[in-house]
Amino acid sequence: MPPASKSETIDDSQLFAHAPRGKGKVVLITGGSSGIGRKAALAFAEHGAKIVIGDLNGQGALAVVAEIENLGGQAVSQRCDVTIWEDQLSLFQLAVKSFGRVDYVIANAGIPDVGAYVPVAGSPTKPNLLTLQVNLVGAIYTARLASYYFERNPSTDKSLILIGSMASLEGFSVTPVYSAAKHGVLGLARSLLPDLSAKGARVVTICPWSVDTPFIKIPGRLLLAGLPFAKTDRVVGAVVFGATDPNPTSNGSVYAIADDQEVFRVDHNELSLYSPITYGILSKRVHSVIRDTYGYYFGLAKDVVCAFLLRK
């Protein structure tokens, strides 16, 4: 296990400081045809990495490959449903066939909560668990394959980046299944740290507050109206920094973008039961973004109205 280091704010100017280490690396990204995944693919390609994209939207993935090739980079893609083990296995096999190995893996594919969890009048209805399948089961498959292929790659510069959310650290009443999935993603990263460290690999979790991508559908936009977003480029910067940071003591970190401010790196030891500090800092940041804008009771009322609108 890496030793403890101090949690810290990472200045925007530092986020791409180690990005040149990505040159020649093979970067596999799930959900890379849109939003954070697409921008991360372009950022790594700009620094000379070879990109492998798997996405449910096969056409969208091909379009990102074309964008990268137009910039003079190398990329391949395949339609991939992350909830299907064989699809992900085939994606990793494509990476090895095309470029010989896998160096950085970004488990990014995700969807918001589908359907409402909070019961409404009438008979009990079974909750829709697709969100859990895509966000958590998909990430578990990606992580298992990353561990397998990292073991077969002698490089000491390998990283698994799991895209969590502020919902990995905080419960959100309108998105309980999504929050459960993203808490699970962080638990997965924390649990894999000893195994991946032993294989010479990093494992870090990126936890953004809401980001302005197609992920945020109309009800979510109503819920978030007036609130600032976390900046997509900063989230992508956290992904690149998390993958390329050569400092072994930052292995296992969480990179939290709790509001529209800079990235806060949380040391893995700060997440232990012994730490009274970190959850407090992040909770304050993420709640002040809501309460400074709305005030507590208006925010609460808005939550209730949105829970009502989102029910199915």
Ligand SMILES: NC(=O)c1ccc[n+]([C@@H]2O[C@H](COP(=O)([O-])OP(=O)(O)OC[C@H]3O[C@@H](n4cnc5c(N)ncnc54)[C@H](O)[C@@H]3O)[C@@H](O)[C@H]2O)c1
């Ligand atoms: N946008 C936000 O507010 C926000 C905040 C915190 C965390 N995140 C996380 O960031 C990640 C990326 O989200 P984004 O904002 O870029 O969203 P996005 O909708 O722009 O991109 C998500 C991508 O995942 C793909 N995808 C969905 N289901 C899939 C499946 N079953 N198999 C393969 N690919 C699939 C989509 O086709 C899409 O290309 C997600 O894990 C999301 O939970 C997003």
